[in-house]
Amino acid sequence: xxxxxxxxxxxxxxxxxxxxxxxVLLREKQAxxxxxxxxxxxxxxxxxxxxxxxxxxxxxHVKHTESGATYVYTSARPRSxxxxxxxxxxxxxFFEGSVEQVVxxxxxxxxxxxxxxxxxxxxxxxAEAKKKGAK
Numbered sequence: 001x002x003x004x005x006x007x008x009x010x011x012x013x014x015x016x017x018x019x020x021x022x023x024v025l026l027r028e029k030q031a032x033x034x035x036x037x038x039x040x041x042x043x044x045x046x047x048x049x050x051x052x053x054x055x056x057x058x059x060x061h062v063k064h065t066e067s068g069a070t071y072v073y074t075s076a077r078p079r080s081x082x083x084x085x086x087x088x089x090x091x092x093x094f095f096e097g098s099v100e101q102v103v104x105x106x107x108x109x110x111x112x113x114x115x116x117x118x119x120x121x122x123x124x125x126x127a128e129a130k131k132k133g134a135k
Contacts, residue, residue, distance in 0.1 A: 012049055012087070014061070017044065020073065021059060026082070028076045 014022065017040075024031055024039045031039075034124065037049040044052075053073055056062040064071040087102075095101035107114070 014056075014059075015052075017048075018056055018061070021049065021052055021056060021084070025062065025073055025075050026079050030072050032072055058094065088103050 003010050020035045020040045021036055024036045028035065030035075033053055034055065036047065037046045039044050040049065043049065053062060053064075053071075057064065057073075057076075061076055063076045064073045066072070091099065091102050092099060095105065106112070
């Protein structure tokens with residue numbers, strides 16, 4: 001069952017509202033439904049947020065613990081794993097599966113300035129990937 005859940009979390013895309021809920025949970029580390037609801041811009045009803053938390057839990061994105069009568073929600077997967085999954089979807093959806101096109105897109109964004117030390121770290125990562133024989 002756990003494998004099925006992990007697989008569905010990878011395949012099952014999130015709606016805009018579900019992503020907003022995940023943003024809150026990742027930022028706060030844990031939150032009640034009310035705390036999530038209070039932090040969503042232009043939030044839907046409180047009952048809708050509760051339902052969406054249940055849906056996210058069914059999809060394997062969220063888990064909860066009980067604190068008295070209150071559920072406390074957390075992300076079921078680490079932020080880094082979710083970021084990798086989101087980047088993979090972005091690469092495949094918008095950049096024809098090309099890492100080169102992703103990097104080119106990031107470097108050419110007009111509203112993003114890249115510091116020299118950051119470019120040096122990126123160059124080192126590329127050099128390391130070459131040494132490891134990246135595919």
